[in-house]
Amino acid sequence: MMTDLRYPLKSNTVPVWAVPVIAVIGPMIIFVVIYIRRRNVYDLHHAILGILFSVLITGVLTDAIKDAVGRPRPNFFWRCFPDGIAVYDNITTGVICHGEASVIKEGHKSFPSGHTSWSFAGLGFLSWYLAGKITVFDRRGHVAKLCVVILPLLVAAMIAISRVDDYWHHWQDVFTGGIIGSVVASVCYLQFFPPPSDEKGLWPHAHLRYVTEREDASRTRRANELINNSSNVGATTAVIPWEGRTGANTSGTLDAMEAGRR
Template sequence: MTDHAGTSRQRESLYSQLRWSSSHAPLTRRRRLELLRSYLPDWIITILLAGLLAIINDVHGFRREFSLTDTSIQHTYAVQERVPTWLLGVLAVLIPALIIVGFSLGISRSVWDLHNGLLGFVLANALTLTITTITKVTVGRARPDLIDRCQPLAGSHNAEPYGLVTDAICSVGVDNKTLRDGFRSFPSGHASTSFAGFTYLALYLAGKLHLFDRRGHAVTAWLCGTPLMAAALIAISRTMDYRHHATDVIAGSLLGLVVAYWSYKLYYPPLGHAQSHKPYSPRIPNEHLAGASEDAYTEHSEQRTHYAQFNIQSPHDAGAQRRDDDDQESAAFAKTRANGIDASLEYPDRETVPRV
């Protein structure tokens, strides 16, 4: 009876270790440098996107002709916005980032999870803002409050024969920043930014909490859906301030949602995956497998036998079987494959999901 209880506790402990771990072998300096080099292009791209955004935002941009009698652009210019830009940054960027940091360091206690979580989050926001800004300056659609921004000159009227005018009739001057922003209605930057940040956060939480494990969790669903509701409220507020048309908000929301989903998928497995709470493994193999001694592989083989007696299947066995038989492998990697160990990961890997 005692042996059975002890075996059950040991089995539960092993399952717990495979699902979540707070202790990992320290990375050597060589390993850190290899990881840095492998992911440096990702960070460079995100930084370049942010720099590109600053440059594009200052260009004159295209400005469409408009009609002075168009009631859809005759709304009052709201000096005080319900969600100003600085508040948007706090709500949709800073708070989700802090939640990711707190979750990865406080609960999963994984620096690798922190790296992947933030990298995907930064990429989602940078790419969304860049696409949004490029689209704004090239489409040049008038905002609902354009006429109030323009302050047409006295006696201005629609030109013949088509009844359209340009920004030349505006009394504030064509270089006025408020007027320039008046031709950047499509798509909504607030909508795209809020949905990019909050959608990524919702996906991150859904993966960590195993929302789609086919068991049904109403509380978890509400928790993961709350960020999306916050994004929707921010997007709707732009129509209440007469900053955007409804189509601008819809387009911006879809843009942010799609980019966030795509960015999350780059670094995390599907939400229905058994290990959706773990990020993908590094792109480069662990150094001890790349040049390990015979003793290292013997130790891994013994570990695998130890886990097998509790009938626990390695999450990487299936990935190893699906590998291409034509892959060029070193003798060391072939040996790990023979032992049922994924050549790109340490076994048992408690922190990541293999790339298959």
């Protein structure tokens, strides 16, 4: 029994605390650097908001599935029997664990991989973000740009591989965690930014809406100014002939008076 759960209990190659540093704080530093260069507060605000939404939603989904499924980890045997002596119930043949309760409980959270889902949620969002900023889909065939976009995904994949190598997850756990993180990252990015292949994919939707509103207001103001100027020109044109006729009548009256005097 438990033949596929007898892998050794090893420490994590990537500690739990390192995942948010790599997948969240690291991308945020890149967001700030781009803000310093571009000075677009809309971009910084929505980039940080988007990645926080991505990892938060992914974390909630991952933990909910972990608790619902309860799949044992590959090293569950050594969690259940720290001394290596397996104990089973003679009647039900059920496992009688005598390890620490917290260690055993953690051993039932194999599916899906939290390290993997979080890594792909944060670094996947960063890949989307970089793809939009460096216009990787501009149809010019820049391989270097594509490498920059793939690099965060490669880091996330390395973290996922380490989970299998440490015997903390089965390959199905890692694969599913990567899909969850990638899907959530894509949805969250497209919620705040246009697709990177879009002509306006450089800035978030809020910035584009702000620019559009300013342009509309500017066009409206210019149109009103033209209407006002046209009205003023029309009023001036209407007054000039009246003054001309008045001047002509006055000249005729003066001529008649002078003729009478003669």
